[in-house]
Amino acid sequence: MIDSAQALAIFESMLxxxxxxxxxxxxxxxxxxxxxxxxxxxQEAVGATIMELLREDDLILTTHRNHGHVLARGADPGRALAEILGRADGFNKGRGGSAGLTVRAAGFLATTGQVGGGIGLGIGAAQxxxxxxxxxxxxxxxxxxxLEEGIGFEAMNIAALYSQPVLLVCENNSVGVTTGRAQNEWSSSxxxxxxxxxxPRALGIATEVVAGESVTDVHExxxxxxxxxxxxxxxxxxxxxxxRWPGSRSFNPQLVTGVTDLDGVWDPASVTGEHADWINRYDPVIGYGRDLFRQGRISRSEIVAMNERVCRTVEAAREFALASPLPSAESGLTGTFA
Ligand SMILES: Cc1ncc(C[n+]2csc(CCOP(=O)(O)OP(=O)(O)O)c2C)c(N)n1
Ligand SMILES: [Mg+2]
Structure with missing residues (x-):
């Protein structure tokens, strides 16, 4: 069982x-x-739990869907949000944006929007x-x-041949090709x-399949x-x-499930509407909140206080990011080479 201090830290990170x-x-x-x-x-349970298990000297590679990884590693939310908005005070001076947000000081070697690219970079870091x-x-x-990309196969082969200390975390949020089409949804592979x-199993790599919405299973x-x-x-x-969260089924994310209502933790009957099934079965934040609440490891008032703390942090991040200027036109070529 995850010790209580770690469990609460993971929950707060997810929130x-x-x-x-x-x-x-x-x-x-x-x-x-x-x-x-x-x-x-x-996907919060995956990033928040794994980051809690890492050491300071571990190295990380991530993708276009990186915000959760960066925050769970403890990076400043204000500078992360400024980067996402393309502002000068962002971690990458506004040049990386959402898909390229990276934080070297926190152990992120790179963030790449090249699908599969991080697998190849990851084995270099592992070596x-x-x-x-x-x-x-x-x-x-x-x-x-x-996994569709050639680099993925080559890199996993090398990782296995050289017994490299790399944890390959495949976040499978796909609806599957056939079911996806049937539901008029977008399959990502x-x-x-x-x-x-x-x-990976064909290459002799130790392989597990885990319910990614469950902190307990991810942690184990x-x-x-x-x-x-x-x-x-x-x-x-x-x-x-x-x-896949229903809001990410269309190309541009939409808050179709509304702002997360934590009443669903202590009052499951309050979860109603079109997306109630996703919230009840697959929402990692509500799900882990319910686990901790039922186990008596967190009370309703402690969740409310935690939420207020988190919302204050995010509000401060928002103010910081919005106050940050766009990079100057004169700096447009800084950092580029030909
Ligand atoms: C090498 C490469 N090919 C195609 C694309 C275009 N592209 C952007 S996101 C995406 C789907 C990625 O799916 P997945 O890796 O499962 O991530 P998800 O967005 O589902 O989390 C594709 C094909 C790309 N960025 N890089
Ligand atoms: Mg996907």
Whole structure:
């Protein structure tokens, strides 16, 4: 069982991601900004739990759907939001934006919007950790779409051949090609393999499939595999199966489930409407809140206080990001080369 301090830290981190992403969607509708955004709603249990298990010297690679990973690692929400809005005070001076948000000081080697690219970069980082020999590992997060890319196969083969300390975290939020089409939804990958885990398994990589909305299941599998990696039993692959948040089914995220109502934690009957099934079965924030509440590890008033604290943090981040200027036109070529 996860100890209570760690459980509450994971829950607060998930709630922070949720409130942050709700704000991202709101700002997108109300403030003029460039580019697309991919939010982490529905996948919070994965990022928040894994980050809680990492050491400071571990290295991380992430994707276009990175906001949750960056926040769960403890990065400043104001600078993260400024980056998403393309502002000068963002972590990457506004040049990375939502899909390129990265924080070197927090161990993110890179964030790449090239689908599957982080798998290739991840094995390089893992090799560096192996040479250092201090038990550090690399975690590379990628979507189910990453496995369609040639680099994914090549990199996993090398990781297995060289026993590299890399945790390959495949966040599978796809509805599946056939069911997706039937429901007029967008599937993010089309694989010939019956399950995604068949691919790393064929290379002899330790492989697990986990219910990605369950902190308990993510924690159980990830803590065991990370322990194995640190002791040299490497590499490892986890398929985190989540049920795509209904707001991410269309190309542009929409807050179709509304601002998350935490009453659903202590009063399940209050969850009604078109998306009640997703909230009751697949919403990781409501689900973990219910677990902790039923176990008596957090009270209603403690959840309310936690939510107020998180909302204050996100409100301060919003003010900081909106007060930050756009990068100057003169700086347009800084950092580019030809
Ligand atoms: C190499 C490459 N091919 C295509 C794209 C266009 N693209 C952007 S997101 C995306 C789907 C990604 O699916 P997945 O990796 O499962 O991530 P999800 O958005 O579902 O979390 C694609 C194909 C890209 N960014 N990079
Ligand atoms: Mg996907």
């Amino acid at each position: 922070l991601i949720r409130r942050f992403e709700e704000t991202v969607i709101d700002l997108w509708a109300t403030v003029e900004t460039e580019g697309h955004r991919h939010v982490y709603i529905g 560096a950790q192996k040479i250092r020999g201090r038990g550090g590992i690399c975690v590379t997060f990628f979507g189910d779409g990453g 089309s694989m010939a393999a019956e399950t995604l885990g068949d691919i 599998a990830a803590s065991r595999l990370i322990g194995d990696l640190r002791e040299g039993r490497a590499p490892a692959f986890i398929e985190m199966r989540t049920r």
